Amino acid sequence: MAQVKPMRADARRNRERLLRAAAGVFAEHGAGASLDDIARRAEVGTGTLYRHFPTRQALLEAVYLESVEAIAARADTIAAARPPGAALVVWLGELAVGMLQVRGLKALLGTAVTGAEAVAGRADGADRADRADRACGDCVRGAAERLVRAAQEAGAVRGDVAPIDVLRLVHGVVTACESAGETDGTAVRRYLSLLMEGLTRA
Amino acid sequence: MAQVKPMRADARRNRERLLRAAAGVFAEHGAGASLDDIARRAEVGTGTLYRHFPTRQALLEAVYLESVEAIAARADTIAAARPPGAALVVWLGELAVGMLQVRGLKALLGTAVTGAEAVAGRADGADRADRADRACGDCVRGAAERLVRAAQEAGAVRGDVAPIDVLRLVHGVVTACESAGETDGTAVRRYLSLLMEGLTRA
DNA sequence: ACCTGAACACCGTTCAAGT
């Protein structure tokens, strides 16, 4: 489907510039970075940014779509080589590390997966964002569903948890690591294993 | 210790007005509410707000100090009536519900307990806030330490987790509930029990 | 059809002037 109407050459060029600029600025200043900054770095009027990406969420979505798809694709690769329970653990670990290290990815998936708490405050354009910009969330949710269901059927995960619960808890674990200042993979993997094995009884 | 120098009458009155106004505004608009709003509602100049509470964190701390102390005090009450493992679970549940329902409390404890991720963005006055405004964090951390240690000695909780880990994970669980739009106690208790019992094996 | 950038409304923070 991609593009129903081909874009005008300058529009297409501006979109590209905006994506490149946004990737850089998000990487430097996080998902809450100034949109003005992005437009300036892209050498584009602020109005142009809003024309292409009506919400911050839409911009995040476009910037990180490929990364998210890659993570989702990993789910199947991992599942093919491991028993269901182990596959889930490994994939969740990769997902969590990604959210922790790629600035903006956590904010994007926080909204996309759970449906709230975008970046900072405003719920202005949230209505519009809700509809179209779900591609990333669908992607991750789909992968999580396949892995969790398989693990449940294999008896490796209890049956009364939904895949969305697991994603939310992983999001929470990543939040915990972030606030601990631990952005390397070791801390998040440790918290994840606590989540999986459980606090009670070693 | 309270007040080394007694405040001037008008200063004391303004402080009181600010606290009352802040409690109302935080309850209505969350911990990220406009400080201008608070000063306006208190019928006080904005500069006065900054004189009394140099950072948002300091204001949150002052507003919620009593609530936090009450929660911490509950820890001992609960511990006196229950075996260590159960006491920890019950107290964490109360803590989580408090963070979920009292707007601002989660933001306050997020910073106080973990040392990061204040409310939204700016790390401006964070340096100053780090030092003095730790009362709430100390309070909660102290209570958590007593309960976790006791539970560990009783063999109810594995020995390789630190109390701070538990607090961070609870913070994460509350975040998960928030983003799920579940603000009543049931969801958070369910996630908490998942955390405690573990995902693997029913 | 798309772009531009000034204009608007809002925010946090500081500070000279007042009592």
Added chain:
DNA sequence: ACCTGAACACCGTTCAAGT
């Protein structure tokens, strides 16, 4: 000693004017 509020720097968002 404390308070006030204007001033400053910043931000997101919109929109009339341009091509």
